[in-house]
Amino acid sequence: MLRRLTALGLGLVLLAGCGTEGLRETPAEPGATSPATVEITTADAQAAFDGLGDLSDAWKDRDCAEIEQLTTGVESTIGSRLCAAGRSPGPTAYRDPEFLLPGREDGEDGAWFAVLARKPEPAYFVFVRADGRWRLGAGPIPLVGKAPDVGGGADGEVIDAAADPDTAVGARLAPTRHVAFLTDPAGVGGDGVSGVRFASGDPMRRLLVELVRAPGRVRPDHLSTDVRIEGPARALALPGGGSLVFHALRVVFTQKPGSGRSSLAHPRYRAADVRAFTGGAATTVTGGEILVLATRVAKDATMTTVGMRRVLADITKGSGQGSG
Template sequence: MRRRLLALILGLSMTAGCGARSGTPEIAPETGPSREASAGVRLDEASKAFAQLKRLDDAWHDRDCATVERLTTWAERALGGRACEATRNGRPAPARKSYSDVELYLPGVDDQDRWFVALAREPDPAYFLFLQEDGEWRLGAGPIPIQGEVREPTEGAVPADDPDAGVKARLVPQRYLAYLTDPAGVSGVTFPKGDPIRDLFDDLVGRPPRARPDRLTTDVRLLVGPQRALLLPTGGALVIHALEIEYRQRARQGRSALARPIYGRADLRGFTGRTRTAKLTGTEVVLVATEIVGNGSKLATIGMRRGLATLTAG
């Protein structure tokens, strides 16, 4: 079930960042239909969950990593653990961005798997995925900046047991994995020209040559955890999922430090306390919003965000 939050969030912001705090958000009454979800997530609890972004933002501002962990799960917890600790060592926190003009999409599924998706249109469109864990609402993924046209889901989740749409939605992350780990293109998975995932593929292929004389290897895998899918009015689906990329960089034999480290000094110092190293291992998390186009034969990446989760040296 979709619900718009009118005049929402003079102070709601993204999950990380510094800057001036603003006041408590005010939510205006609904002007549309008042029907609540007959099962699953209620509008009022989803609204309160989204409002927690202000607390999460303040926690990042204060380097309160325990609160960051408590208010997040899945991909955002991975992006908030070591990365939050690194801000205590001088690594800059991501810039603050306030979101407003929000719509909530409630799947209406009556089971123990409770979740919903939020679409914030201002200042730039982005998706958010919230998950209930241990009786508490936590941010699982977001913001995921939307590129191009905004896709508005319908009122329902893609049935997991649907032999057609459900299977296609579950296979979306595997198709991304096949594409990114197949430089020869034998898997047959393709994406349209200008799709953001093609830029990520080019980066994965191009980074090792650019890192020479250092040796750089990569490993792409699925981020274990929940993927979620909502139906689209076009007959396709919106799928939110995540990938993990591990980079391992080693200096060539005889050198005591990397010649061309792929991460800057601020990242290295923040995560490891060093400014030089002969070895590093970095793990990035890539949040993805994918449109299954029509009957499911085509995929399009409509939103993506990439962040450094961990970095070790030595």
């Protein structure tokens, strides 16, 4: 049972750096060849989670440089473009956290932990140690299914899937298998050629249907789609096998007018959104939508979407592939 700790007065989606103190590194035994293990304390996790208010203030002040300092990974990618475009992820306070604290066999930078915040609505957050401070790497990732039991101890200690040979491969391949599924039009009927399956009702099934049907819905405009992996995946081993993987995908839509036309007939993005990101109007546009995901990978490699957030992170003029 994980220890549930309550953080009061939280700000938005995000996290403040907590200095360089508090992280313990346990050295290997004398003569051993294995690397030291970084141990994250509940105090570290509580301080990082309590510090989300500083990032909230940065968003309110539109302080893009501070937002960049307080985030990393996918959240830095999202934040840099949203802030430059004058957009915001929206002020939402989270509280009642459960900490998931994996030990990690490497240096201090790269250490990470996850949080399942229960209120106001359950959502995951992932914090990463980068350049000597804790930064928000992903989150919030709203829960869309049942949160799996990660089997934490009294202080929330769990196992990094990378350290468990039985789960490491499946966890590492989860983002690649998502891309295979979402680029397989035959998968709409449930019998795609990729070999990847999601249960009926899973958000990935609905997204595949959307991607397959999207070009037909904007005719006579031309619309192409692409799906890519966005940044690294981090995963926790689950009791009994399998893993809980935190990762992200970028879905890129490029839309241009049909033959003989000088403007889009059915723009995918609102004119106000195009202006915010590009500074003006555009005939051909490329939009980057980021999916931040929590995926359960079962022992038999079956995947289930546990958490999902979808963000319009970028729009560029022309048929470029968006920032990434």
